[in-house]
Amino acid sequence: xxxxxxxxxxxLALPAFALIHKRTQxxxxxxxxxxxxxxxxxxxxxxxxxxxxxxxxxxNVCYSFYYRRPMSVKMCHExxxxxxxxxxxxxxxRIVGIKPEIELMKDSExxxxxxxxxxxxxxxxxxxxxxxxxxxxKAYFADDCELPKNYWGGVIPEK
Numbered sequence: 001x002x003x004x005x006x007x008x009x010x011x012l013a014l015p016a017f018a019l020i021h022k023r024t025q026x027x028x029x030x031x032x033x034x035x036x037x038x039x040x041x042x043x044x045x046x047x048x049x050x051x052x053x054x055x056x057x058x059x060n061v062c063y064s065f066y067y068r069r070p071m072s073v074k075m076c077h078e079x080x081x082x083x084x085x086x087x088x089x090x091x092x093x094r095i096v097g098i099k100p101e102i103e104l105m106k107d108s109e110x111x112x113x114x115x116x117x118x119x120x121x122x123x124x125x126x127x128x129x130x131x132x133x134x135x136x137x138k139a140y141f142a143d144d145c146e147l148p149k150n151y152w153g154g155v156i157p158e159k
Contacts, residue, residue, distance in 0.1 A: 018058040023100070024158045028126050030063055031094040032056045034087050034133070038114055041076035050076035054083075054095055054128060055117050062105070062117035065097045065128040067140060083131055083138060090134040096144075097126030098155050129153035 021029040036057050041050040049070040056063040071079070087093050102124050110118045130139035130153065137145035144153045 018056065018061075018063070021094070024155075026100075026155045026158070027096075027098055027152060028063075028100040028124070029094070029096045030056060031092050032058060032063075033091060034093045036116075037087065037093040037095075038117070039080050039083050039087075040114065041073065041080055043073045043076070044070075045073060048072050052076050052079050052083075052128075054131065055113065056093070056095060057116045057120065060119075060121040062113060062120035062123050063095070064113075064117070064123060064125040065095050066125070067128055086131065086136045086138055087133040092133060094132040096129040096132075096153060098129055098153055100124055100126040 019031040021031060023029070038055045038057075040053055040055075042053060043050045050073045051070050052067040054065040056065075102122065105120055105123045109123070110120070112118075113120070128140055130137055130144050132145075137147070139145045139153075141153075144150045
């Protein structure tokens with residue numbers, strides 16, 4: 001019994017790895033435990049704008065997805081609440097983005113991110129397409145949740 005409890009603790013203490021469902025030059029579909037996900041608004045009250053962002057952290061990699069356009073600070077926080085409701089009861093968060101870019105993070109760039117992404121060595125950032133959790137989906141464009149029909153979010157699949 002003691003061995004079983006030790007084994008369970010060990011499993012819980014190990015970092016979870018990202019499950020990359022599909023990745024091409026123009027597309028990324030990734031899933032991680034929700035405790036490795038952060039949804040937040042980058043508020044700029046001086047001009048009442050905010051970008052909604054989704055950060056997923058896996059060991060030394062930060063996956064960062066951002067909305068295409070800014071919105072009002074109030075609207076961003078309303079959207080954030082909707083996404084938080086979707087992931088609340090689940091264990092996993094799946095995010096799809098387009099045009100992923102990969103870069104090594106400089107110390108000055110790390111300061112712009114919240115923990116734990118501020119410790120990442122590599123940044124993979126992409127334009128947000130949709131979030132899926134608990135058999136629910138919310139996308140930037142509503143029809144991108146019509147799956148499998150719009151799985152690729154407007155990107156032409158590579159052969």
